Amino acid sequence: MSDNSKNLIVKDLKVHFGGGKKILSGKKPTVHAVDGVSFTIPAGKTFGVVGESGSGKTTTALAIMRLVDITAGTVTLGDTEISALEKDALRAARRRFQIIFQDPYSSLDPRKRAGEIVRQPLDLMSIGTPSERAEAVTALFEQVGLRPEQQHLFPHQFSGGQRQRIGLARALSTRPDLIVCDEPVSALDVAIQAQILNLMSNLQQELGLTYLFISHDLGVVQHICDEIAVMYLGQIVEQADRVTLFKNPKHPYTKALLEAVPSVHNNKRNRQERVRLVGDPPSPINLPTACRFASRCPRAEARCHQEIPPLEENTSGHKVACFFA
Amino acid sequence: MSTDATPPLLSVKDLVVDFKTRAGNARVLDHVSLDISAGKILGIVGESGCGKSMTALSIMGLVPNPPGRITSGSISLDGRELTGLDEETLCEIRGTEIGMIFQEPMTSLNPVFTVGEQIAESVRVHENAGKQAAMARAVEMLKAVDIPEPDIRARAYPHQLSGGMRQRVMIAMALACRPRLLIADEPTTALDATVQAQIFDLLQELQQDTGTAIVLITHDMGAIAELADDVAVMYAGSIVEKGPVGDVLSQPCHPYTQGLITCVPHLVPDPPLQREALREIPGMVPALTNLGAGCAFEPRCEKAFDQCTGAKPELIKVSASQLGACWALESDQR
Amino acid sequence: MVDSTRKSANPPLPEDIKVSHPLAEMAGMFFRNYAAVAGLILLIAIIAFVFIGPYYHQVDPFEMVWAPFSRPMEEGFVLGTDYLGRDMLAAMMVGGQVSMAIGLSAALISVIIGVTVGAFAGYYGGFIEEALMRFTEFFQVLPTLLFSMVIVALFGASLLTVTLAIGVVSWTAVARVTRSEFLRIRELEYVAAARSGSASDRYLIFKVILPNALPPIIVQANLMVGSAILFEAALSFLGLSDPNVMSWGQVIGSNRPYILDSGFTVAIPGFAIFLTVLAISLIGDGLNDALNPKLRQR
Numbered sequence: 029m030s031d032n033s034k035n036l037i038v039k040d041l042k043v044h045f046g047g048g049k050k051i052l053s054g055k056k057p058t059v060h061a062v063d064g065v066s067f068t069i070p071a072g073k074t075f076g077v078v079g080e081s082g083s084g085k086t087t088t089a090l091a092i093m094r095l096v097d098i099t100a101g102t103v104t105l106g107d108t109e110i111s112a113l114e115k116d117a118l119r120a121a122r123r124r125f126q127i128i129f130q131d132p133y134s135s136l137d138p139r140k141r142a143g144e145i146v147r148q149p150l151d152l153m154s155i156g157t158p159s160e161r162a163e164a165v166t167a168l169f170e171q172v173g174l175r176p177e178q179q180h181l182f183p184h185q186f187s188g189g190q191r192q193r194i195g196l197a198r199a200l201s202t203r204p205d206l207i208v209c210d211e212p213v214s215a216l217d218v219a220i221q222a223q224i225l226n227l228m229s230n231l232q233q234e235l236g237l238t239y240l241f242i243s244h245d246l247g248v249v250q251h252i253c254d255e256i257a258v259m260y261l262g263q264i265v266e267q268a269d270r271v272t273l274f275k276n277p278k279h280p281y282t283k284a285l286l287e288a289v290p291s292v293h294n295n296k297r298n299r300q301e302r303v304r305l306v307g308d309p310p311s312p313i314n315l316p317t318a319c320r321f322a323s324r325c326p327r328a329e330a331r332c333h334q335e336i337p338p339l340e341e342n343t344s345g346h347k348v349a350c351f352f353a
Numbered sequence: 354m355s356t357d358a359t360p361p362l363l364s365v366k367d368l369v370v371d372f373k374t375r376a377g378n379a380r381v382l383d384h385v386s387l388d389i390s391a392g393k394i395l396g397i398v399g400e401s402g403c404g405k406s407m408t409a410l411s412i413m414g415l416v417p418n419p420p421g422r423i424t425s426g427s428i429s430l431d432g433r434e435l436t437g438l439d440e441e442t443l444c445e446i447r448g449t450e451i452g453m454i455f456q457e458p459m460t461s462l463n464p465v466f467t468v469g470e471q472i473a474e475s476v477r478v479h480e481n482a483g484k485q486a487a488m489a490r491a492v493e494m495l496k497a498v499d500i501p502e503p504d505i506r507a508r509a510y511p512h513q514l515s516g517g518m519r520q521r522v523m524i525a526m527a528l529a530c531r532p533r534l535l536i537a538d539e540p541t542t543a544l545d546a547t548v549q550a551q552i553f554d555l556l557q558e559l560q561q562d563t564g565t566a567i568v569l570i571t572h573d574m575g576a577i578a579e580l581a582d583d584v585a586v587m588y589a590g591s592i593v594e595k596g597p598v599g600d601v602l603s604q605p606c607h608p609y610t611q612g613l614i615t616c617v618p619h620l621v622p623d624p625p626l627q628r629e630a631l632r633e634i635p636g637m638v639p640a641l642t643n644l645g646a647g648c649a650f651e652p653r654c655e656k657a658f659d660q661c662t663g664a665k666p667e668l669i670k671v672s673a674s675q676l677g678a679c680w681a682l683e684s685d686q687r
Numbered sequence: 688m689v690d691s692t693r694k695s696a697n698p699p700l701p702e703d704i705k706v707s708h709p710l711a712e713m714a715g716m717f718f719r720n721y722a723a724v725a726g727l728i729l730l731i732a733i734i735a736f737v738f739i740g741p742y743y744h745q746v747d748p749f750e751m752v753w754a755p756f757s758r759p760m761e762e763g764f765v766l767g768t769d770y771l772g773r774d775m776l777a778a779m780m781v782g783g784q785v786s787m788a789i790g791l792s793a794a795l796i797s798v799i800i801g802v803t804v805g806a807f808a809g810y811y812g813g814f815i816e817e818a819l820m821r822f823t824e825f826f827q828v829l830p831t832l833l834f835s836m837v838i839v840a841l842f843g844a845s846l847l848t849v850t851l852a853i854g855v856v857s858w859t860a861v862a863r864v865t866r867s868e869f870l871r872i873r874e875l876e877y878v879a880a881a882r883s884g885s886a887s888d889r890y891l892i893f894k895v896i897l898p899n900a901l902p903p904i905i906v907q908a909n910l911m912v913g914s915a916i917l918f919e920a921a922l923s924f925l926g927l928s929d930p931n932v933m934s935w936g937q938v939i940g941s942n943r944p945y946i947l948d949s950g951f952t953v954a955i956p957g958f959a960i961f962l963t964v965l966a967i968s969l970i971g972d973g974l975n976d977a978l979n980p981k982l983r984q985r
Contacts, residue, residue, distance in 0.1 A: 080545035081516075095879050119885040127883050135876035139898045149884030187637050198880065217400040218572060219634035222616035226630045244546065251618030251628065275623050288550035289620050290575030292602055304554060305547045308515040 033106045034071035034205045036092070036238060041065045041101035043084070043091045057313045061087040063262035064101070069255075071205065074232065074239040076253030076270075078246060078285070082309050084262040085242045089210045092240065093127050094118060105206055123153055126199035130211035132191035136183040143169075143179030146197045153202065168197040173227060189220035196227070200235070208240045213248060225252055246289050250274055258282045261312055261320040264339060267347040278346070278353040281305075281321050319350070327352055360432070361388035362566050363412065363534055368426035370411055372641075373419065379641035381407045381421070383590040386668075389583075391533065392564040394557075396581030396598065398571055398613070402638050404590040405570045409536045412568070413453055414443035430534065448479035452527030452565075456539040458519035462511040468522045469495070469507025472529050479530045494525040498555060517548035521555065528559065535560075538570045553580055574614055578602055586610045589639055589649035592668065596675030606677035608654050609634070648680065656681055716977040723973020729966035733959070737783030748777040748933050756949045769938070769952050770945050778938050779959060785934040786916050786960070789850050793915035796854025798908045801861025802897075808862070809869025810892050816866075823862045831856040832921060839927045849928055853918045857911060864907050868900035902978030909971035913964040920960055935960050 043062040062084040069075040077085045090096045092103050094110060103111040105124055113121050126149075129135035136145055143165050150161045166176045172193040183191060192212065199207050212228070213221040229252065231237060243249050249256055250270055257267040258281065266279040277283045284305045305324050316322070322332040331351060339349040370382040382404050389395045397405045410416050412428055414435060428435040430450060435443070447453070455461050463471060472491035476482050482490065488507070495503035498521040511519055520540060527535055537556065541549035557580060560567055569581055577584050577598060584602075585595040586609065594607040605611045612634040636653040647662035648654070654661065660680045668676045669683060717723055746752065751772040752764075759767040759775070766775035808819040835852035842848045872878060873896060881895050920936030922928050928937055935956040942952035 080547060090879075093879075093883050095882060119887065122883055122885045125883075127880065129876040129880065131876055135880055137877040137881070137895060137899065148881060148886075152885045152887075152890065189637060195880070198884065202884075217638070218574075218613060218617050219400060220637065222618075222631040222633045223635070225618070226633060229628075229630065246546070247618045247620040250620055250624050251631065271624055271626060274621070284547055286620065286622075288546040290549075290553070290573060290579045291620055292574050292578045292614060293619065293621075304550055306551075308517050308548060309545075 034238065035106065036069040036075075036206055036240065037102075037104045038068070038088075038092065039066050039102045039104075041088065041091060041103065042099040043087050043096055044099045060262050060312050060315055062091060063312075063315075065257075065259070065262070065264055066101075067257055067264065067267065069206075069238055069240060071238050072232070072236045073254045074241050074252055076241045076243065076249040076256040077259055078243055078249050078256060079259035080244060080285075080309055082261065082312055083259040084312070085244075085259050086210055088259070089127070089208045089240060089242045093125065093208055094122075095127075120153070123149075123155070123202040124204050125206040125208065126202060126204040127208045127210065128192070128195045128199050128212045130214050132188045132195065132215060133183075135195050136191055138183055140182075141179065142174075142181050142183065142186070142194050145183070145194060146179075146201055149198065149202050155202065164201065165197075168201055171200065171231070172197045173223075187220075188216050189223060192216060192220075192224050193227070196224075196231070200231070203235075204237070206238045206240065208242070210242045211244070212241075214243065214245060221248070228252065246286060258285065261309060261315065263320065263349070264347070265321065265349045267339075268345065272344065272346050276346075278348040279321075279350045280325050280327050280352075284326075359390060362391045362431055363387070363389045363568075364427075364429050365408070365412065366427045366429075368408075368411060368428060369424040370407060370416060370421055371424045372421045374642060376640070376642040380644070381590050381641055382411065384426070385587075385590075385592055387585060387592070387595075389534070389566045389568060391566050392560070393583065394560060394567045394569055394581045396569045396571065396577035396584040397587060398574060398577050398584060399587035400572065400638055402589075402641070403587040405587050406538055407590075408587070409453070409538050409568060409570055412534075412536060413447055413451060414438065414440075415447075445479070448475060449530045450532055451534045451536060452530070452532040453536045453538070454520070454523045454527050454540050456542050458516070458523045458543075459511060461523060462519060464511055467508050467510055468514070469509075472507075472522070472526045475526055476529050490529065491525075494529050495522070497528070497559070498522070498525045499551075500525075515548075516544055517551060520544060520548075520552055524552075524555065524559070528563070528565070531563065532565060534566045534568070536568045536570070539572070540569075541576070542571075549576075556580065574602070574617065575619075586613065589644060590641060591649065591665075591678065593650065593679070594675070594677045595668070596672070600672065600675045604675075606671045606675065606682055607650075607679050608656050608681075609650050610677075612653075648678075660684070713977040717973050720973040720976055722969050723976075726966045726969025726973065729962060730970060733783065733963055733966065734787070737780050737787060740780040741777070744776055744780065746774045746777040748773060748781045750774075756945070756952070758949075759951055759955075766955055767949075767951060769942055770949070775938075775952065775955060778933055779935070779956065782933040782935045782938050782956065783959065783963075785846070785932055786919060786936065786963070789846070789853065789919045789934065790912045790916040790963075793850050793853035793857070793918070794908055794911035796851065797858035797911055797915075798861050798904065800854070801858035801907075802865050802904060804858070805862040805865025806869055806892055806897060806900075809866040810873055810888070810896065812870075819862075820866070823859050826856070827859045829856070832918075835918070835922065836925065836927055839922060844927055844929050846929055846932055849919060849922060852922075853915050857914065857918070861904060861907050861911070864903050865900060868903060869896055872896045872899050902974075905978065906971050906975045909967060909974060913967040913971075916960060916963060920956075 041062055042064055045059040045061055046057055065088055067075065077088060079085045087096060091098050098111050102109055108121055110121060146168055147161055147165045150156065150164060156164065165179060169176045169179060174190060174193050213224050216224060232239060241253055253270055255269050256273050257264045260281050266282045277286055307324050310323060317336065318334055319332040319337050322328040325332065337349045337351050339347050341347045365385060365387040368382050368385045372379040372381050385408060397408060399405050411423060416423060423436050469488060469491045472494055473487035476487040476490050492503045492507050495507055500506050500518060500521055541552050544552065556567065571577060581598050584598050585592045586607065588609050594601060594605065594610045601610060602614065605614060615632040616634055618631060634653055639649060646664060648666055651657045651661040666678045666680045666683065668678045671677050671682055752774050753768050753772050755768060755770050755772040757764055757768040759765060764774060766779060769775055804819050804823060808816040835856045838852040839848055878891060878895055881891060919934060920939060923934055923936030923940040924943065926940060938956040939953050946953050
């Protein structure tokens with residue numbers, strides 16, 4: 029399945045917000061939302077990015093989609109450097125990378141019929157003749173498990189899970205290589221989550237799609253991803269394949285995150301024995317030039333407050349940014 | 354440990370709540386019965402629209418009327434009937450006997466008052482305390498919910514606090530008048546995993562220290578497993594299964610409960626190399642306005658048979674303390 | 688296997704059968720609001736009166752037909768005669784046409800300017816927004832009546848200049864509403880989705896954001912019609928309108944000196960303006976509810 033010409037390579041991606049001057053309101057602080065992130069997704073695989081709010085995982089997704097401005101770094105899909113494209117070239121290249129969003133309610137235009145929503149990218153990029161587009165939309169509806177006659181309904185007439193299927197059909201319409209999934213099941217009921225996750229896996233197998241899967245739900249990530257990166261304050265702190273990461277987490281933050289997830293395998297008694305993180309993630313405005321996790325880390329020593337631990341890779345491809353790993 | 358020895362703190366019996374909608378009458382709660390003893394945590398779990406939040410609102414006397422109304426049934430707190438009380442009495446009960454915390458703390462806090470003032474205000478109203486005493490109590494409460502530097506934080510406005518901190522403030526406010534029952538409606542859904550774990554720890558500690566009974570409403574079976582003593586699973590306005598958490602999670606008797614547990618990809622320390630498709634619960638929650646005569650779960654149920662469409666199954670005992678509402682269980686017993 | 692999950696995941700629902708257009712729902716919501724329906728009926732009656740009435744009552748409103756100040760229902764004149772002995776009924780009909788036309792076209796002008804300025808400010812943000820909003824504030828701080836008087840005084844009192852003057856001074860509210868809607872909607876995910884579907888700026892502004900921003904703009908435009916009619920009346924009252932064109936405001940303005948003796952000559956057009964503005968604001972209120980999706984879903 030692997031086809032190197034469709035790999036996604038992200039190199040030293042940085043997205044900083046603010047910092048500019050505004051008339052009359054003075055200088056705004058710079059937010060380091062994404063601060064030097066690199067990873068490669070082999071074609072046909074699913075790469076998971078997990079982290080808490082403020083970790084920069086969604087900004088990473090939007091930057092790869094070119095929906096926010098990239099401050100530095102490159103994003104390359106196959107032989108196309110997405111980060112270097114502008115205007116019409118960018119609009120044409122969008123055919124190859126699409127996105128599905130978290131909120132099934134705000135991600136569909138309430139004034140357009142479901143069919144129009146799915147057809148919109150085809151119309152905008154003039155893919156095929158109008159009758160071919162109509163056929164394509166019908167086929168897409170069947171592919172995501174909706175009935176073709178439902179094309180004529182408006183988004184508010186669908187349930188959350190069905191809306192997410194429409195979002196998936198829209199993303200698939202241009203036959204993309206990469207689909208960026210920004211928390212695609214977080215807003216859905218658990219029973220519906222399973223339906224969408226299964227649909228996504230089936231589609232991946234049928235079409236050879238590459239997924240960048242953003243989520244805060246470790247259970248979902250473990251289920252669907254091949255390789256997982258854990259982000260904290262704009263940087264990757266640990267990255268490994270799905271078996272290694274959960275079996276042998278090395279970074280204290282990853283460990284804490286895994287321990288924090290409530291599980292049906294636990295009970296009242298054993299939850300109290302576990303390590304807890306204190307406090308909230310600090311704001312990404314005034315970042316220390318040291319380990320960013322040091323302020324909450326149970327293992328932090330003097331060195332952690334002075335030096336930046338590099339993201340180092342061991343022989344099996346397990347990357348960790350911690351002095352104690 | 355037996356709940357039969359002491360009368361329950363809160364007892365909900367055959368509660369029926371109807372909503373008038375344009376599409377017709379919606380029975381949002383259909384003969385719901387629950388008991389909570391002092392010092393226990395009862396979890397209510399289900400998908401959105403199953404009636405779990407409506408159960409909480411009914412207990413609080415906050416069913417929006419119109420369009421909703423409590424059609425029949427009773428809610429009694431320590432022997433005192435709550436249905437039919439006038440608004441003023443209910444308001445007093447809400448402040449002193451029952452506390453409540455919600456999913457999104459920001460919308461429940463008033464942005465123009467400091468958090469200290471807001472906690473102090475509820476103490477003053479409900480306990481007739483003086484201004485200074487109330488403020489002192491507010492700081493004490495902030496300390497009790499593990500907020501660092503409580504005397505400084507008391508002077509902060511809600512927007513100056515993080516999400517986790519705001520939820521702590523909500524808990525402090527709900528507990529300020531030492532209620533005997535705390536209703537927590539998805540208290541951590543808006544929070545990050547590590548902060549959620551902190552809030553759960555806090556709830557558990559407070560509950561052990563004060564003996565407050567807690568009704569925990571959530572969609573997360575994991576949270577139920579880790580916090581609750583008993584659990585009630587709701588579907589389409591009815592309780593389909595209830596019992597001690599250990600029993601329900603290890604031997605769920607209702608197909609819906611089984612589905613809820615297996616459809617979630619659970620985090621395991623040693624994931625298998627080969628992945629299997631998740632077990633789905635097909636279809637979706639039915640509209641409450643056109644529930645048929647049969648079991649509401651029947652259209653989505655893999656085990657459905659003829660009897661399921663005929664009439665609605667009642668909750669029956671499957672063991673000493675576990676109950677389930679499914680026709681398959683009844684035929685097993687015969 | 689795939690097929691079976693597809694079927695089960697998407698059971699036929701009764702809701703699927705009826706394909707109700709949002710417009711149909713809006714209409715349903717509007718017609719459930721009795722005050723709005725009353726306003727609509729009233730407005731239709733007024734329009735019929737001013738536009739169809741003249742076919743049945745063919746009297747030149749500028750011609751002296753009887754002695755001045757004949758009271759209504761006396762001497763065969765339904766609404767009496769004015770200070771020059773002209774037929775009030777004819778004046779009300781012909782004047783109504785002008786008032787309505789000015790109201791509509793002035794509102795249209797202000798909507799076009801306001802939507803353009805607001806849409807660009809809200810969509811692009813940054814420097815463009817700052818510049819456009821300062822420009823809007825400049826118009827906002829000018830006393831509107833005084834400013835329109837200056838325009839009319841400078842360019843002469845004709846129907847066109849009066850309409851333009853009213854439009855030019857009243858677009859700022861539309862611009863503000865449009866900008867705030869654009870600011871809100873441009874952050875929604877369906878806009879990002881359209882952008883990743885290769886939509887251009889122009890497509891996003893006019894095909895995605897504007898249709899969703901319309902409800903409050905329509906309500907604002909509706910109120911604008913009422914206020915433009917009042918504005919025209921105020922200008923006429925001050926004598927700043929075309930003396931050769933009859934309008935309700937003109938009737939009030941020209942009969943103003945005799946208000947104490949023959950109040951009806953002022954009261955009747957005043958009442959007509961009152962009814963029209965009332966009808967329009969009732970409709971605006973109903974539209975406001977009908978276009979609010981939160982209310983609609985109840």
